[in-house]
Amino acid sequence: MSTPTLRTGEPLVHAVNVSKSFHDNHVLRGIDLDVYPGQVVVLLGPSGSGKTTFIRCINQLETIDGGRIFVDGELMGYADKGGVLHRLKDKEIAAQRRDIGMVFQRFNLFPHKTVLENVMEAPIKVKGENRKVVEERAIALLGRVGLADKPAAYPGQLSGGQQQRVAIARALAMQPKLMLFDEPTSALDPELVGEVLAVMRELAASGMTMIVVTHEMGFAKEVSDHVVFMDGGVVVEEGHPNDVIGNPQHERTKLFLRRVLAEDESG
């Protein structure tokens, strides 16, 4: 495995031996992952490989059965009191999520609120920030994602690509340390994928730490520092994108990449 380019200081995300089951279905079987500040990590893998479940575990949308996840040195979901873990209360878990932005496959914008209200909601209601300050930041963020002209629109009036860009602005409004992307372009029409990826490229270039679940090989190759290929709930292969995508070592990775790339060409 090659050494990623940006390994400085402590990892922002430190996941050790993470496991998770849904009933009898063992979705994660001991995942280890370190993500350093400023890194862009792409998780690849066939559907059902556990990559989406894994990033949902990072911000506690799923609870884990084994292992530990630390974000910025803080154990997620539990308080370690002399070696005994105590489950955190809902409010404490909510507080841990504030520094982690998440972008969903299905956007999940609040349909009863305008674009601007969507972006302003959490900083005002969750962090208790000043409305004027938040509004300024929200308008700047909408400009950054190319939607400065849509503040009063409702999500239902926007295209999928526009909605996803609003969702990114909404997550950024909380000024997170880490951004999680769960297949952000999978629900989009092919011609709208580019506008969302452009925003994500810009975000990566600005130094944001990102973990991205995606099938966009171009994005993985050009933007990411580290690619993790998962299958069956384990990490099969990881490393620099040039190695994992350009010169995969495992049969499973090779097979997956052949299929995905063939699809890209035919699509």
Place this chain on the structure above:
Amino acid sequence: MTTQTMDRPGEINARPVRHPGRWVAVAIIAIVAAMMISSLVTNPKWDFGYAFQIMQQSSVINGLWMGTILGTVGSMILGVVLGVILAVMRLSDNFVLRGVAFVYTWFFRAMPRYVLLAIMASGVGYLYNKFDIGVPFGQQIAKSLGLSSDLTFFQFNWNDYSSTVWIGILGLGLSEAAYMAEIARAGILSVDKGQAEAAQALGMSPGMTMTRIVLPQAMRVIVPPTGNETIAMVKDTSLFIAANVITELYYQSTLFGSKAFKIMPGFVAATLWYLIVCSILMVGQSYLEKYYGRGFGAPTGKKRKKAEQKIIAAGADH
């Protein structure tokens, strides 16, 4: 033009489908309507003049406001608030809350409102005519410990309220809550799970997620049936008599009818008031639906453009 275009089929000038059944129906309806109008015009017992007089009596108007309308508003407020709480309890992870909500809903949905009101008014007062509010089992504890106080903070006499609109509101409100709980539950479940996840991912607590994100969207589903419930409630206030509440439209109108041996004008007076009140409510309901449907319907053209320009202008100021 070539001959080819000449052969192409032109404008369609077809005969419409005939609906003879409709004309038969219209004829039957016209005959029935004529019979009804004839009755209204020729039978002096209708006495609409007297019905209109009854409608304007101060005791009838007072019954309308202080019984029917206050009763409807009061029991719907109680029903909606308690119903939403019950719905949230039903969907909770806590089995105690779930169980309590289930038993509540089961009991009050099975209870006829007339019987419930009778129990509220007479039954409860028969069991306990005084209520002591204090430490549970306070009197027994005080006795066994030899205390001078009996651990009661205050006392109220149930019978002081038993024939007032408040007991009617309590009875109908408790019953309504059971129905509203089901309506609210359906509304909450209609909101996509991704909404709550997005709110949680932004760091919202479960309570804030419910009140700021899920419930406002659930309202879109909750409002239309709640409008129906409100209209039904207007009519159910006529059951107040079961709780000996006589400051109420139906009782007051028919009182005039029976006193003057003109019962039909009494009924007509009540009917006309019910029609007026329910018609107004139906108009109000359509406005509420529009409000809670925002973001779901078609773009609200001009208004949106204006709002956008304002925000963009404000943004440019910074």
